[in-house]
Amino acid sequence: MIVKLTKRAVDTLAPIAKPFVAYDADLPGFGLRVMPSGVKSFVVEYRPNGGGRGVAKRRVTIGKVGTLTPEQARKSAGELLARARLGADPAQEIADRRKAQTVAALCDAFEVEHVDGKLKPSTRASYKAALARLKDAHGSAKAESVTRAQIATLHAKLATSPYVANRALSTWAKLFAWGMTRSFVPKGDNPAREIDRYRESKRERFLTGDELGRLGAALAEGETAGLPYAVDATKAKAKHAPKPENRLVKLDPFAVAAIRLLILTGARLREIMDAQWSQVDFQRGMLFLADSKTGRKPIYLGAAALAVLADLPRIEGNPHIIAGAKDGAPRADLQRPWAAVRQAAGLEGVRLHDLRHSFASVGAGASLGLPIIGKLLGHMQAATTERYAHLDADPLRRAADTIGATIAAALDGKKAGGAVVEPLKKRRSRGKTA
DSSP states (O other), X not given: OEEOOOXXXXXXXXXXXXXXXXXXXXXXXXXXXXXXXXXXXXXXXXXXXXXXXXXXXXXXXXXXXXXXXXXXXXXXXXXXXXXXHTTOOHHHHHHHHHHTOBHHHHHHHHIIIIIHHHSOXXXXXXXXXXXXXXXXXXXXXXXXXXXXXXXXXXXXXXXXXXXXXXXXXXXXHHHHHHHHHTTSSOSSOOTTSXXXXXXXXXXXXXXXXXXXXXXXXXXXXXXXXXXXXXXXXXXXXXXXXXXXXXXXXOOOXXXXXXXXXXXXXXXXXXXXXXXXXXXXXXXXXXXXESSOTTSSEEEEOOHHHHXXXXXXXXXXXXXXXXXXXXXXXXXXXXXXXXXXXXXXXTOTTOOTHHHHHHHHHHHHHTTOOHHHHHHHHTOSSHHHHGGGGGGOOHHHHHHHHHHHHHHHHHHXXXXXXXXXXXXXXXXXXXXXXX
């Protein structure tokens, strides 16, 4: 059967008792296979290695109807036929890949080409953790045999950590989609798609004015007198420890500066930790990052942030603003100094990332506008900044005051501006009253 494989023709072709192929009238070799079950798949037939009529034809399944449109399938067919005319054998290439393509092999290939090659270090960690979980569960299985039920079961095992579970599911979906583009798995239904995600509760902690005051006091104390540290009473040397009032340790000035810059700029942790002096423009009050989570990004430095930078010493041979212990390297992390500051300030449970939220919350509370706040934070999507919309109470309060004053004045027989409103005269009734 030869027909022009348009969408209408594809939808119209009905199954019969035996499988059959309807060939396209415009592109020889391109066809639609219809199974008795009603399943329809686009196929392409060719003679391998540019062979003539004496060479047996081979068939490659391009994809199922529904996952590809006729136009997309025709384009793929044309590319495969062109390769076959140049001497390639696409069917054999796909068979060779699939023969050894276990889930573990697919994960390893994806990790080398996509994860290590294209993702940032902070993102790689979550991807690799998700791939490791999939390999542990189904590493020896053929990648094309993995079912949606198996992925859903693996997803359900992470139910107690909704965020981790959902990020893992996204990684698995990306893995199989990538495998389809490389012909490691046949194009069709992605087993990690159409699985319900767990509801995530956003962790948004904003410091109040009082908490900001306690944070500032703890930082000042930590860089001058020092902050108290705990002693493990179970240790043998605990009895020789200084008295509690003398158990103080000064914070590294670079750690204090990093915490101050996080709250004063709303920047991400690694953006501050990896920043270099060469990226600072004191005259324009900007820090130009060559690379961040969202690519090239400027961080706007207010007077307070510039003052922190001006007071910070520069270490010869180390280009980083927040210098670390190793030569030429930035400080590795802030967890220990932050734990001490958090305890001294009474901010139990507050994360370093919450300083970024707090920066945004102050801006929203001052009615600076979500677009401006989004620019300061470096958000790529406006929807990301929408989480702070409920904090912008001033415009709503002013609106409520204006509306309320107008209505209250009308109820009192006055205009909002102070003029008296004359009450309506009663109209004389022309009809009889009951």
